[in-house]
Amino acid sequence: MIGYLKPDVNELRVRELKLYNAYYCGICTSLSKKYGPVSRLLLSYDSTFFVILSDALSGSQCQFAHARCPLPPFQKKRIVKSEDMRFGMEISKFFSDLKIDDFKRDSKGFMHLLSFFLFHFKSNDEFFRISKPYTDRILFSEISEESDPQEVADLFGKLSETMATSLSNLKRASNMIYLIGRWVYLIDALDDLEEDFKKKNYNPFLVKYGSNFDDPDFFVKIREKEKAPIDFLVQRIRQEYENLKIDPSINRNLVENVIFYGLPGTSTKILDKRTMKN
Amino acid sequence: MKDPYEVLGVGRNATKEEIRDAYRELIKKYHPDKFRDNPDMKALAEEKIKEVNEAYKYLLDHLDNPSYGVSNASDEDQSFFQQARQKIDTGDYYGAADLLVRVSDKSNPEWYFLSGLIYFRQGWYDKAETYLKYAHEAKPDNKEYDDVYKEFLRASKRNYNPTMNGPAQGGGMNDEAGACLSCCAALACTDICCHCMGGF
Numbered sequence: 484m485i486g487y488l489k490p491d492v493n494e495l496r497v498r499e500l501k502l503y504n505a506y507y508c509g510i511c512t513s514l515s516k517k518y519g520p521v522s523r524l525l526l527s528y529d530s531t532f533f534v535i536l537s538d539a540l541s542g543s544q545c546q547f548a549h550a551r552c553p554l555p556p557f558q559k560k561r562i563v564k565s566e567d568m569r570f571g572m573e574i575s576k577f578f579s580d581l582k583i584d585d586f587k588r589d590s591k592g593f594m595h596l597l598s599f600f601l602f603h604f605k606s607n608d609e610f611f612r613i614s615k616p617y618t619d620r621i622l623f624s625e626i627s628e629e630s631d632p633q634e635v636a637d638l639f640g641k642l643s644e645t646m647a648t649s650l651s652n653l654k655r656a657s658n659m660i661y662l663i664g665r666w667v668y669l670i671d672a673l674d675d676l677e678e679d680f681k682k683k684n685y686n687p688f689l690v691k692y693g694s695n696f697d698d699p700d701f702f703v704k705i706r707e708k709e710k711a712p713i714d715f716l717v718q719r720i721r722q723e724y725e726n727l728k729i730d731p732s733i734n735r736n737l738v739e740n741v742i743f744y745g746l747p748g749t750s751t752k753i754l755d756k757r758t759m760k761n
Numbered sequence: 762m763k764d765p766y767e768v769l770g771v772g773r774n775a776t777k778e779e780i781r782d783a784y785r786e787l788i789k790k791y792h793p794d795k796f797r798d799n800p801d802m803k804a805l806a807e808e809k810i811k812e813v814n815e816a817y818k819y820l821l822d823h824l825d826n827p828s829y830g831v832s833n834a835s836d837e838d839q840s841f842f843q844q845a846r847q848k849i850d851t852g853d854y855y856g857a858a859d860l861l862v863r864v865s866d867k868s869n870p871e872w873y874f875l876s877g878l879i880y881f882r883q884g885w886y887d888k889a890e891t892y893l894k895y896a897h898e899a900k901p902d903n904k905e906y907d908d909v910y911k912e913f914l915r916a917s918k919r920n921y922n923p924t925m926n927g928p929a930q931g932g933g934m935n936d937e938a939g940a941c942l943s944c945c946a947a948l949a950c951t952d953i954c955c956h957c958m959g960g961f
Contacts, residue, residue, distance in 0.1 A: 623805040627791060633885050640883075658852055662884050712886035715917040719884040722916070726852075 486528030487667050490737065491744035499736055502563070505547065506571075507531050509562040512550045513572040520553070527575050529667070532741055533660075534571035537652040539734035540727070570650045577610045577646065581618065610646060617642035625685040632672060632687035633712070639668035659723035666716050666746070673709060674753045676702045706754045713750050720746065764867065764876070764892075765816035777824060784817045823868070834871060838864045845875050854879050870899040874906050881913050889913055 490503060510531060514522045538545065543566075549559040617638050624635045643664025647653045653660065672679075672686055679686035680702075692705050724742050729735045766773055769783045791809040796802040834842065841860045848857035858879055864872055877892030890913065897903075897910040 619801045620805060623802050626796070626802060627806070627809075633887065637883070637885070658854070658882070665884055711917060715886045716884040718916045719882070 486530075486532075487670055487749050488529045488532040488663070488741055489745045489749060490740045491748050494740055494744045496736070499733055499740070501561075502545070502733055503531070503535070503737055505545075505561050505563045506535055508550065508552060508560045509564065509568050510534065510571045510575060511552070512562055513568055514575060517572065518576060522576065523553075527578060529578065530571045530575035532738075533574060533647055533650075533653065534565065534567050535734050535737050536656060537567045537570070537650055538565060539729050539732060539738050540655055541652045542730050542732060545734075567650060567652065573610060574646055577614070609649070613645055613649065614642055617645065624687075628685065628690050629687060630690040632669060632691060632709075635672075635687050636665040636668040640664035643667070656723075656727055659720060659727065662716060662720045662723055666713070666720065666750075669709070669713060669716070670750060670753055673706055673713075674756070676705060703757060706756065710754050713754065717747050717750055763812065763816070763862075765819045768812055768816035769820070777821075780817070780820055780824075784813065787813045819867070834864075834866060834869050838866055838869065838872075842871050842875060849875065849878055849882070852882075854882055870896045870903075870906070873899070874909070877913075878909060881909070881916075886917065890917075 492500060495503065507526070511523050511526045514526060546564040548562055548564045550562050552558070552560045620638050621635060621642070624638065629635055640661040641664070644657050644661040647660045648657050672688055675684075676686060676688060678684070680689055688705055688709070692701075692708075698704070720742060724738075729738070766775070769780060769787065771779055771783045775783075788810065791806045791813070793803050793806045793810065796806045841864050845857040845860040848854070848860065857875070861872060861876055861879075866872070873892045874896035877889055877896060880889035880892055893906070893910045893913050897906045900906055
């Protein structure tokens, strides 16, 4: 399970958690139906968040159904059936395809083969068409070693916005989704500093802060310096959320949980991360 | 809406030589021949080169007759600013940015202010700060520039302090929250006293 837009479970009511899980299982089940059982592994928190947000914005009532899940195999789980589920599934697939592309470029040897073997199928063509200008630019930034993380984050923000607004319910929230995309990119880059450094992958923060690699606290220092921009971004996401003025519903509580507790929590967790001793 | 200085990555008081060196460096970095294998990437490199060329040309033209903050915006620019403002108000930041690209005099504080405002809304911390600060310093008595700059500093959890450039301070007992806290503490103490005296 991948993604950064997680809820803070400690802050959820039990029925909210149940609903969240029903959404989660709903996307998982539809992924499995369309792309085969292995694709269940591609399920992400991010896509779950977008589907919940979409339902919160449209104020639609949830329809429930039951489905079988391999974990545990004999119990049926309650899932949400919704129009937007298909979108959540496709976006989940699409972003993980991007991750796989990334993975294939970066890694060498048998891992490369493994990833190719598992994920040789491509997701929705429409998504690839509308995202191409942005994915190309992101790739270009990587090749030309762009040194400003904010520039690349901007591209990723636009990419997320374009993807999400292909669902009409989410159009109203486009500015917030752009900001969330930005945040996801920056947080992901900050999270992977050590790994990217070891594997010599492109990471805009490593280019930005250059040299000084002998300093054992180098990564900690980068994270400290980037704290202010991230805090600012989280603050902006909240402001945009408040502009949306969503009607009260359980879905709204879930969205608020992710934005007010999950997002800042994840930021703090990553920014305070200490470098592990090898 | 890119600032030519920013495209070339030089400071605002860079000399002609520095600008030329930065230009050559960038042309080398984005040379399309480097991306020969991939036509998509080559096209993007050409785009970048075009942007760098434009910025370089703009700076060379304007270096000899600097007009920073002095000249008034032309009527055409003024109408672009007006439209850009409306777009920002409705949340259409891309539309506003497109309009700002078309402004011919990119040294006007209003241009910096509106660009800064877009960066602010889009969550670009460092750029928002540079642009808004620049506009604020160019016209310190403009109330709107001042307000937005303050709003930015509040959002980035730093205290507004126009005279000192020190690190952010605050969180003590002297600000609003502090006053509230000390009031609370006093009430709590009173409450405890009430109990021990046998009150409610």
